[in-house]
Amino acid sequence: MVSRSYSNLLELASGDSPSFGHVGKRLPRVMTVAGIISDLGEENSSSVGSDAPSSMSQERIIIVGNQLPVRAHQRPGNEGWSFSWDEDSLLLQLKDGLGEDVEVIYIGCLREDIEPREQDDVSLTLLETFKCVPTFLPPDLFSKFYHGFCKQQLWPLFHYMLPLSPDLGGRFDRSLWQAYLSVNKIFADKVMEVINPDEDYVWVHDYHLMVLPTFLRKRFNRVKLGFFLHSPFPSSEIYRTLPVRDELLRALLNADLIGFHTFDYARHFLSCCSRMLGLAYKSKRGYIGLEYYGRTVNIKILPVGIHMGQLQSVMDLPETETKVAELRDRFNGRMVLLGVDDMDIFKGISLKLLAMEQLLVQHPDWVGKLVLVQIANPARGRGRDVKEVQSETYSAAKRINDTFRRPGYEPVVVIDTPLQFYERIAYYVIAECCLVTAVRDGMNLIPYEYIICRQGNEKLNQTLQLDPLVPKKSMLVVSEFIGCSPSLSGAIRVNPWNIDAVAEAIDGALAMRESEKQLRHEKHYRYVSTHDVAFWANSFLQDLERTCKDHIRRRCWGIGFGLGFRVIALDPNFRKLSVDHIVSAYKRTKNRAILLDYDGTMMPQTSINKTPNPEAISILNSLCKDPKNVVFLVSGRGKDTLSKWFSDCPKLVIAAEHGYFLRQTDNVEWETCVPIAEFDWKQIAEPVMKLYTETTDEIAGLEVYSFWMNSWELTMSEPDILSTNVQATYCPSVIYRPILPSDLDVLEQIHANLFPIRYEREFFLNVVNGHGIVSWGAIDVGPNRQSDELIGFVTTRVIAARESEIEDLLTADASRKDQTLVYILTLGVVEHYRNHGIAGSLVREVIKYASSITNCRAVYLHVIAYNQPAINFYQKMQFKLVRRLNKFYYIKGQHYDAYLFVYYVNGGRSPCSPLDILSTAATYIKGMLKLLATKLWKKDEKKTPRWSKCKESNTLLVTQNKRIIGSDSAVCQCV
Known part of the structure; x- marks a missing residue:
């Protein structure tokens, strides 16, 4: 039987319009049982595939995860099931980021096994009550899928654990991989039951369903599909050990938007795509995109947040208040160091206990004053690794307690029984410091929960006898290998493997000044409370909508089999070149000029032997024999090489070295297009090229020395290596122009990435519209000058001199009412483009602008005192450092000094005021x-x-x- 992908390949070859993925205008919204669709309001329910438009236009999102966000409870006597929402599920919490008019459908598995005879009733109940479509998996298939491939193959590898032996991680098992594919296929079938591919959005979550995008794209090539990976993505050196590495990468690339928690995870993914698939990414207007067969796969980097409403509602419960009072009395004034982790080999619980032991040894003053409470949640996986972690945890805790126990005091408390959420919150509330020592973790929201709980509320303040007017405080010691670490700039980051450093970090956190703890807590609380799960979900779906907005205009063909399937997206105006049309035109014409390229056209770029074969020579001679034809061969190769290769084609016109040399026939001398040329530059260029060639594979870095040029053929090396070697010679093509309204979004994003101060949106609107602000943007136009990417900017304001703080530093006439100054508000350049003189060029634009204003006397600005690179930059630009301003900046609850820099124009500088002269003279005399x-x-x-x-x-x-x-x-x- 011919598959759909193959039939579309035939359509592409024939030039016909694509029929693959064609669906009706709208699938009906109302469903009875999963997979059985009824069209209410229509006389014939069998018309679901018709083109009749639907009157229902509510936006809908299908969220697909391994588990449904519901809990199942079997009724007494095994008489059916009852269900409730799982308030802890991230998939449920993200609904807060969606509008009230957005319909959400969930697809996933239940935690409990449902008997086959009950599955239809359960499906109907979940669909009608919760809008959930359950995926029922046979127990043996689920075991191979989840406990096998997911937990024994993907989970360890994504956490940097290589299967070096059968006992460590386990060898790759093809049967487990087949089970993984089968489950993803079942999930795809469930999505098919409810999706309206022209309008619905599909959001797939986590590593359990990494090949689902391929199955969905194969069914509907215009499906609007996003994927978010909640685990780490390893470096290419780790990932490339996976036998099915290419299959997983290509499957993910069938999504429209791929999300990661951190830049490192995204960078590793892009590196894998580059090194294994040869795909290069591009960054434009703040967005990262991969071009994949005509489609742009966008990359989203945004860490997930917590559900503020849920935490605050649980903190308000009477049970929480009671538990906090109980813990307060239990620990009786002792400091509590809290750890909350799953019983998992990657959570670093044993490292945490070793650090606690080292702390008590190095700082015995903490004995009797400090208690480590370790909450060990039940392990999600199973096997010998989990048992080893449990054994190591209990033995370490026992050893520490035996060594440092005092009457009424145990330094380590391990809680391995399941806790209610309010109980966990109570521990957060009373903990002085939270310690996370995971060696790898995708995100880890424990620090976020701790910060919010430490903010407390009125009742908890009364229970703990806290003054409500005193700012709250919290301290975090977190591993630098977890996803939330980059977002918590006030936390003490540690290498969990360095036990001594972790112990010292704990001591430093506990002994820190109260004011410092308060400032760090305020900084963290402001970030966590504003970047919650609703913010994360809304941002991801906005980007997904932007990415998919042109889906309807695409002309797409599905090509390939199995996991090699991909969609080729072409311009709407694309038409296949008709051979019949070309032959007809060829016969009608009397004179024909045939231009042929050699490398990449007549000879594949990947071919090692570049010599033309006899068949190519024969075809060229056949074309040249026709008196109506003039055949040109264009190549970048040297004239001697081409003369030798095509000596059997006497009538072939050859353009060597990209047209510098031209030969009409083999009995005519070579001509040059430039009569006189200088080649002294080759003495400088050749040593540099040889240096880079020595650091690159000999074939990949083959130097081509011609008469008038030197070039490389970078063909057979990994793109990352070539990029690294040649990066030092990269120089962007930059132009400078005023910032335009089209630059608004990327300007805001660059500002947020570069500056600690957050500006209101009104500021950016004034910048792009020129309302009281004069600005310049640095634009990377690319090598072909077709791009338009904002990579740097400077914003300024013209102010009256008499209203400025440097009026006393100007000449006497500068204080007149008509005299002005130019004040630099912000200056920034994207990190990748620094050290190319872009910032200096922007400042020179400002100086040139200020000098053109007749009554302008100076350009001035402020620099925060700790920004030494900026200080050095402005001094290099001949700005004068004139003042230090104490506590000039107030950023996130903390004061910072600033330096005042001035660049005088149009004679604005005063040598010194009379008072300064007297002061300097007095100081000099005093010194003498x-x-x-x-x-x-x-x-x-x-x-x-x-x-x-x-x-x-x-x-x-x-x-x-x-x-x-x-x-x-x-x-x-x-x-």
Whole structure:
């Protein structure tokens, strides 16, 4: 039987319009039992495939995960099932990020086994009551799928655990892979029961369903499909050990949008696509995209958040208040160090206990004062690894307690029984510090929950006898290998393998000043409370909608078999070149010019032997024999090589070295298009090219030396290697222009990535519309000048000199009402484009603009005191550092000093005001008197000459012929 993908391949070859994936305008919304669709309001229910439009236009999202967000409870006497929402499920919580008019359908498995005779009733109940479509899997298939391939193959590998032996991770088992495919196929069938592919969005979650995008794309090539990976994605060196690596990558690339928690995970995925599939990504307007057979697969980087409403509602429960009071009395004033982890080999529980032991050894003052409470949730997997973790945890806890136990005091408390959510929250509330030592974790929301719970509420404050006017505090010590670590800038990050460092970090966190704990807590609370699960879901779905907005205009063909299936997307105006039309036109014409390229056309780029074969020579001679034909061969190769290769084609016109040399026939001398040329540059270029060739594979970095050019053939090496070697020579093609309204989104995103200060949207609207703000943007137009990517910017405002803080530093006439200044508000360049002089060019645009204003006297700006690279940059640009401003910036609850820089234009600089002259003279005289006094005392070893050119002073101490330079301040106030 001919498959659909093969039939579409025939359509593509024939030039016909694609029929694959064609569906009706709208599938009906009302379903009775999963898979049986009834069209209410229609006389004939069999017309679901018709083109009759539906009147129902409600937006719908199909969320697919391994487990449904519901809990099943069997009624007494085994008489049916009752169901309730699982409030802890992320799939349920993300609904808060959707509009109230958005319909959500869930597809997944139940945690409980349902007898086959009950499955129809359960399906109907879940669909009608919860809008859930359950996926029922046979127990043996589920075991191979989940406990086999997912937990023994993907889970360890994605957490950087290689199967080095049968006992460590397990060898690859093809039967488990087949079970994984079978389950994904079953999920695809369930999606088919409810999807309206032209309008519905499908959001697939996590590594259990990584090949589902291929099965869905094969059914509907225009399906709007997003995928989010909640686990880490390993580096290419780890991932490439997976025998089915290409299949999984290609399956994911059948999605429209792929999401990751962190930039590292996304970078690893892109690296795998580059090294294994040869795909290069592009970044445009802040978005990362992979071009895959005409489709753009976008990459989304955004960590998930927590459900604020759920946490706050549980904190308000009376049970929570009671539990907090119980724990307060139990620990009786002792500090609580809290750990909450699954009993998993990657959670680092044993490392945490070792750090606690080391802390009590190195800092015995904590004995009797500090308690580590380790909540060990039941393991999600099973096997010998879990038992080893349990054994190691219990033995370490026992050893620590035996060593440091005191009457009424045990330093380690391990809780391995399931806790109610309110009980866990109570532990968060009373914990002074939260410790996470996971060696690998996709995200880990425990620190987020801890931060919100430490904020507390009025009742909990009363229970703990806390002053409501005193700011809340919290401390975090987290592993640098977990997904939430980059988002928690106030946390103490540690390498969990370094036991001594973790112990010192715990000590530092507990002994930190109260004010510092409060500032860090405020910073974290502000971020976590605003970047919750609703924000995450809304952002992902907005990007998915943007990515899929042009699906309806695509002309698509499905090509390939099995997991090699992919969709080729072509421009709507694409038409197959008709051979009959070409032959007809060829016969009608009297004169024909036939232009042929060699490498990549007549000879494949990947071919090692580039010499033309006899068949190619024969075809060329056949074309050249026709007196109506003039056949041109164009190549970048040298004239000597081409003359040798095509010596048997006397009538062939050859253009060598990309047209620099031209030969009409074999008995005519070579001509040059440029009569006079200088080649001194080759003496500089050749050593550089040889250097990079030596660091690259000899075949991949083959140098082609021609008469007028040197070039590489970068053909057979991994793209990452070539990119790394040649990166040093990369220089973007940049133009400078005013910032436009079309730059709004990317401008906001770059601002958010570069600056600690958050600007209101009104500021960005004023920038792009030029309302009171003058701006310039640095635009990377690409090598072909077809791109338009904003990579840097500077924003300024023109203000009156008399209203500025540098009025006293200007010439006397600059204080007149008509005199102005240009104030630089923000300046930034995307990190990848730095060190190319872009920032300097932007500043020069500002200076040129200020100089063109007749009554403008200076350009000035502020720099936060700790930004040493910016300070060095402006000093290099000849800006004058004129003042240090104490506590100028207030960022996230903390004050920072600033430096004031000025660049004078149009004669605006004053050498010094009379007051400054007197002050400088007095300081100089004072220093001379002190110097004279030391000479009179004849104590050379203690003389302390002082000098000053400004209000701040530097001191030179001379002691036993050694000079020690000390300073009261790093900068001068007046220069």
